[in-house]
Amino acid sequence: MLKRISALILAGATALTMAGCSSGDDGSTSAGGSSGGDDKLVMGFAQVGAESGWRTANTKDIQESAKTAGVELKFSDAQQKQENQIKAIRSYIQQKVDVIAFSPVVESGWDTVLKEAQNAKIPVILTDRAVDSKDTSLYKTFLGSDFVEEGKKAGQWLVDQYKDSKDDVNIVQLEGTTGSAPANDRKSGFQEIISADPKFKVIASQSGDFTRAKGKEVMEAFLKSNPDIDVLYAHNDDMGLGAIEAIEGAGKVPGKDIKIITVDAVHDGMQALADGKINYIVECSPLLGTQLMDLAKKVVKGEQVPQRVVTEETTFTQEQAKEALPNRKY
Amino acid sequence: MRGFLKHRLFWPLVILVALLALNLFFTDNFFKVQMKEGHLYGSLIDIVRFGAPLILVSLGMTLVIATSGIDLSVGSVVAIAGALACLRISDLSDQKSVSGVLGAVGLALVLSVVLGAWNGFLVAGIGIQPIIATLILMVAGRGLAQLITDGQITTVNSSPYKLIGGGYWLTLPFGIIIVAVVLALTAFLTRRLALGLLIESVGGNAEASRLAGISARGVLITVYAFCGLCAGIAGLMISSNVSSADGNNAGLWIELDAILAVVIGGTSLAGGRFSLSGTVLGALIIQTLTTTIYSIGVPPETTLLFKALVVTVVCLIQSPAFRAKVFQRRMRPVEARPATEEKVRVSA
Numbered sequence: 120m121l122k123r124i125s126a127l128i129l130a131g132a133t134a135l136t137m138a139g140c141s142s143g144d145d146g147s148t149s150a151g152g153s154s155g156g157d158d159k160l161v162m163g164f165a166q167v168g169a170e171s172g173w174r175t176a177n178t179k180d181i182q183e184s185a186k187t188a189g190v191e192l193k194f195s196d197a198q199q200k201q202e203n204q205i206k207a208i209r210s211y212i213q214q215k216v217d218v219i220a221f222s223p224v225v226e227s228g229w230d231t232v233l234k235e236a237q238n239a240k241i242p243v244i245l246t247d248r249a250v251d252s253k254d255t256s257l258y259k260t261f262l263g264s265d266f267v268e269e270g271k272k273a274g275q276w277l278v279d280q281y282k283d284s285k286d287d288v289n290i291v292q293l294e295g296t297t298g299s300a301p302a303n304d305r306k307s308g309f310q311e312i313i314s315a316d317p318k319f320k321v322i323a324s325q326s327g328d329f330t331r332a333k334g335k336e337v338m339e340a341f342l343k344s345n346p347d348i349d350v351l352y353a354h355n356d357d358m359g360l361g362a363i364e365a366i367e368g369a370g371k372v373p374g375k376d377i378k379i380i381t382v383d384a385v386h387d388g389m390q391a392l393a394d395g396k397i398n399y400i401v402e403c404s405p406l407l408g409t410q411l412m413d414l415a416k417k418v419v420k421g422e423q424v425p426q427r428v429v430t431e432e433t434t435f436t437q438e439q440a441k442e443a444l445p446n447r448k449y
Numbered sequence: 450m451r452g453f454l455k456h457r458l459f460w461p462l463v464i465l466v467a468l469l470a471l472n473l474f475f476t477d478n479f480f481k482v483q484m485k486e487g488h489l490y491g492s493l494i495d496i497v498r499f500g501a502p503l504i505l506v507s508l509g510m511t512l513v514i515a516t517s518g519i520d521l522s523v524g525s526v527v528a529i530a531g532a533l534a535c536l537r538i539s540d541l542s543d544q545k546s547v548s549g550v551l552g553a554v555g556l557a558l559v560l561s562v563v564l565g566a567w568n569g570f571l572v573a574g575i576g577i578q579p580i581i582a583t584l585i586l587m588v589a590g591r592g593l594a595q596l597i598t599d600g601q602i603t604t605v606n607s608s609p610y611k612l613i614g615g616g617y618w619l620t621l622p623f624g625i626i627i628v629a630v631v632l633a634l635t636a637f638l639t640r641r642l643a644l645g646l647l648i649e650s651v652g653g654n655a656e657a658s659r660l661a662g663i664s665a666r667g668v669l670i671t672v673y674a675f676c677g678l679c680a681g682i683a684g685l686m687i688s689s690n691v692s693s694a695d696g697n698n699a700g701l702w703i704e705l706d707a708i709l710a711v712v713i714g715g716t717s718l719a720g721g722r723f724s725l726s727g728t729v730l731g732a733l734i735i736q737t738l739t740t741t742i743y744s745i746g747v748p749p750e751t752t753l754l755f756k757a758l759v760v761t762v763v764c765l766i767q768s769p770a771f772r773a774k775v776f777q778r779r780m781r782p783v784e785a786r787p788a789t790e791e792k793v794r795v796s797a
Binding site: 297 | 476477478479485486490491492495499591595600601602604615687690691692693695696697698699739740742743744745746748749750752
């Protein structure tokens with residue numbers, strides 16, 4: 120008797136867990152039964168996760184832009200796992216949405232699921248991160264920042280800062296999630312610029328997974344194993360913010376003893392820049408919602424769109440941050 | 450008796466020393482501990498400081514595993530505790546008020562205990578297999594943490610809260626002190642009182658224990674609640690260390706590290722006998738490995754491979770059968786010690 124009851128509950132619990140795993144699909148199926156019923160464009164968007172303030176701003180902007188543009192948005196959060204994202208995209212294909220947009224967690228391994236979308240005649244737009252697929256017909260367009268360019272901008276500032284100095288410049292680098300496009304490209308762009316001058320030396324480089332906690336932990340280790348660090352280059356603000364705490368804990372002054380360059384320009388990062396703890400931030404704007412909705416409408420109508428659309432971005436010094444901070448949206 | 454216990458922890462200790470020795474060759478100043486800003490500073494301090502949350506989670510996990518259970522939800526509880534505490538503190542009018550922070554911390558810990566007890570209830574009260582019962586909270590819990598933080602990273606600016614995971618007291622990192630207190634308390638409860646014996650007996654054979662008059666259900670719920678509490682404290686440390694709560698990444702995969710720490714420490718996943726000091730050693734090995742990777746500069750692309758290799762070596766060395774095979778020639782297989790397979794060993 121007891122066994123039967125526990126078996127029953129076990130089954131129930133398993134079902135519950137399964138529902139938990141795939142809640143993204145289930146919830147939206149009921150809402151999305153009407154696709155095609157009215158003229159409203161239905162977009163399935165598979166987000167990476169909510170790993171940083173940047174991503175949150177990105178999510179918010181896409182959701183708001185969809186509302187203003189009158190696009191019905193089905194949103195899923197992959198929690199930084201490719202398999203979740205593939206699952207979400209498959210469910211969008213099953214639901215027959217009009218257009219699929221997503222920011223790939225990692226660069227590789229997308230061909231199969233993109234082919235499925237192509238076979239179902241659903242156009243795909245990549246946002247913010249690229250895929251390394253050779254077959255560019257698998258997606259209509261890629262809307263997002265040029266990460267290589269961001270790395271180059273960061274490197275250029277560094278070269279300008281130290282153009283009069285003859286001494287070696289010891290650089291440590293906090294990389295993003297290993298294998299992700301922003302980590303790969305920001306690294307290579309930066310390297311391309313600084314490698315022109317042998318005095319710039321990257322003495323340590325490790326992944327901080329784009330998070331504050333990891334950024335702090337890795338920086339602590341860097342500080343101990345490398346006594347002379349002149350510059351920190353972090354692939355996003357959050358890792359830089361974690362590193363600032365580590366630098367302060369080591370009795371050094373961030374921004375002075377160790378110059379800090381980061382990428383992104385989220386609110387907390389801009390605040391630290393204005394406070395003089397960061398020296399330079401290369402913006403990577405998450406506000407691409409409006410551009411995305413425009414592209415989606417064009418793609419669905421069958422209009423031609425360019426293969427690559429770059430978001431508008433700038434860079435910030437400490438003075439510029441002080442000016443810009445009050446008007447920042449994120 | 451004592452000598453035997455020492456012997457059991459011998460191999461984990463060898464591994465820890467070997468990892469540290471690796472740094473001796475590759476990293477300058479690795480063993481230098483100095484005073485900076487009024488507190489101790491050095492790589493060794495970092496290892497215990499960043500290892501503190503893992504040690505705590507592993508302690509709770511040890512007891513759960515000793516009951517032949519497992520708790521997969523600790524990572525989610527870590528995220529929930531940090532998220533709730535940061536949310537409450539960010540709502541305070543004065544974030545630096547000690548009473549406000551204590552209230553937030555208390556609330557987060559109470560919720561952690563409740564979540565742990567919920568796991569215990571599912572396991573002991575309803576009889577769901579532990580791996581399934583805690584899987585529910587593992588999956589749902591991270592969602593709950595994101596719900597609490599609204600998907601954002603909640604940043605707080607509170608010096609009392611900062612103390613828990615990022616502060617220092619009497620030149621020592623505060624986290625280490627918390628770990629020492631929890632460890633001492635756990636050791637007292639399980640080794641000086643009968644609780645440890647009860648846990649081992651439930652882990653050995655729950656039905657036999659019940660027939661012998663032990664309230665297996667009570668023991669199980671207590672143990673899971675304790676595991677939740679440990680995870681909660683660890684969550685506060687992790688979020689306090691960076692003054693922010695990250696519902697998505699805080700404590701991600703920590704359950705796997707904790708299980709590994711317990712196993713390296715010599716506690717069998719089959720339940721029964723457990724070793725708290727072994728678990729602490731195991732957790733320190735894992736954190737030393739992480740810090741070593743950063744210090745000696747293993748390229749990020751090969752980090753996981755490097756970790757896998759070390760863990761494989763650790764497991765092989767831990768296996769009496771493997772040791773007997775490899776060292777066959779030098780020492781004859783006289784002392785094939787079946788100790789790790791032995792289930793219930795009533796320690797006096």
